[in-house]
Amino acid sequence: MSQQAGKMSARNWDELMEGIWRQNPVFVMVLGMCPVLAVTVSGVNALSMGLATAFVLVCSCGLVSLLRKLIPKEVRIATYIVIIATFVTVVDYVIQAVSLALYDALGAFIQLIVVNCIILGRAEAHASKNPPMAAMTNALGMGVGFTIGLLALGTVREILGAGSLFGVSLFGADFQPWVIMVLPPGGFFVLGTWLLFFAALERRKQRKLAEATQNA
Amino acid sequence: MHESAANIFINALLANNFVLAMFLGLCPFLGVSGKLETAFPMGVATTFVMLVASLCAFGLNLLLTAFQLEFLRLISYIVIIASSVQLVEMVLKKYSPALFRALGIYLPLITTNCAVLGVALFQTAREYDFVQSMAFSFGGGAGFTLALVLMASVRERLQLSDVPSVAQGTALSLMLAGILSLAFMGFAGIGG
Numbered sequence: 001m002s003q004q005a006g007k008m009s010a011r012n013w014d015e016l017m018e019g020i021w022r023q024n025p026v027f028v029m030v031l032g033m034c035p036v037l038a039v040t041v042s043g044v045n046a047l048s049m050g051l052a053t054a055f056v057l058v059c060s061c062g063l064v065s066l067l068r069k070l071i072p073k074e075v076r077i078a079t080y081i082v083i084i085a086t087f088v089t090v091v092d093y094v095i096q097a098v099s100l101a102l103y104d105a106l107g108a109f110i111q112l113i114v115v116n117c118i119i120l121g122r123a124e125a126h127a128s129k130n131p132p133m134a135a136m137t138n139a140l141g142m143g144v145g146f147t148i149g150l151l152a153l154g155t156v157r158e159i160l161g162a163g164s165l166f167g168v169s170l171f172g173a174d175f176q177p178w179v180i181m182v183l184p185p186g187g188f189f190v191l192g193t194w195l196l197f198f199a200a201l202e203r204r205k206q207r208k209l210a211e212a213t214q215n216a
Numbered sequence: 217m218h219e220s221a222a223n224i225f226i227n228a229l230l231a232n233n234f235v236l237a238m239f240l241g242l243c244p245f246l247g248v249s250g251k252l253e254t255a256f257p258m259g260v261a262t263t264f265v266m267l268v269a270s271l272c273a274f275g276l277n278l279l280l281t282a283f284q285l286e287f288l289r290l291i292s293y294i295v296i297i298a299s300s301v302q303l304v305e306m307v308l309k310k311y312s313p314a315l316f317r318a319l320g321i322y323l324p325l326i327t328t329n330c331a332v333l334g335v336a337l338f339q340t341a342r343e344y345d346f347v348q349s350m351a352f353s354f355g356g357g358a359g360f361t362l363a364l365v366l367m368a369s370v371r372e373r374l375q376l377s378d379v380p381s382v383a384q385g386t387a388l389s390l391m392l393a394g395i396l397s398l399a400f401m402g403f404a405g406i407g408g
Contacts (some may be wrong), residue, residue: 038239188394197385
């Protein structure tokens with residue numbers, strides 16, 4: 001019994017880690033790029049956008065998974081989109097009620113969560129084939145991975161472009177901000193640099209592996 | 217605040233280019249910009265869908281406001297976009313099968329292009345009238361096509377040059393997009 005439970009939790013852990021690390025939506029799959037670049041001018045924006053997306057992802061994957069036997073195959077994409085749009089509308093109104101300043105900062109990008117390819121991709125590739133628990137765990141992992149990706153961009157851009165982190169000034173008054181980093185080109189450059197970094201890391205790992213097999 | 221249609225057009229085309237300044241429609245921008253011959257038809261098809269979607273969204277918004285059903289806006293917009301993409305697909309299949317085959321999978325994927333939904337949402341948020349909406353969606357579509365064509369031409373040239381192998385792929389495309397975006401910042405101020 002305990003062995004079976006161990007196996008279950010190992011599988012859950014696997015589902016969770018897939019999105020956070022191995023198949024990270026931002027750095028590995030390069031999906032859902034529009035909000036990634038557009039809202040990451042500060043750490044706070046990045047965090048709230050990530051959490052909003054994660055919420056929509058978990059809820060809609062759960063619902064899609066519950067209804068997976070009822071949805072006819074021919075209209076499944078349309079059904080998924082309507083389910084996703086419903087949860088996005090919920091998030092949209094909640095953010096508007098909680099913090100109007102945040103709502104203005106994120107702008108139309110909250111509503112644009114509907115067309116975020118990660119969510120539709122997860123609904124189609126994972127949730128429509130798995131029971132609700134597994135689907136929601138996997139969606140949670142993807143959501144957390146997406147949030148981490150957003151934070152990796154948002155914090156770097158805020159530190160370089162405004163000299164602060166989550167609104168707290170880091171370097172004092174005589175810091176000369178690198179303004180371009182919070183402007184559109186900065187988003188492209190920072191994401192490009194992160195991808196370069198991960199590519200170099202991967203390259204090093206493979207070289208080490210090749211050396212190890214050669215020595216053996 | 218009443219902007220003229222010409223101003224809105226120039227603004228959406230250059231100064232606030234959908235791809236390079238507002239980050240809308242990045243997935244096709246990175247995905248389809250490998251070759252010039254697919255980039256241009258893709259841009260034109262997207263522009264057409266944008267025009268149709270903007271037209272429908274304008275009418276639908278009047279209807280929703282009249283019945284005070286604004287909370288259904290997002291859901292109805294996405295359904296309208298999906299059906300207009302389907303419409304474009306059927307028309308193309310009937311009248312120009314060659315173009316239909318050339319576009320292939322990218323045609324249905326226009327549904328999840330955030331630039332199209334972006335047009336509908338922005339024109340509602342900014343309360344554009346009919347002529348302004350049309351100018352906005354046409355400018356946005358033309359700007360998307362322009363960015364796609366520019367990117368595709370640069371990437372075609374890059375295939376002949378010697379790039380460090382670690383930088384190849386998406387990282388290189390993003391750096392290129394950053395440089396293009398820097399160049400487009402020079403248009404700031406045009407169109408008011």
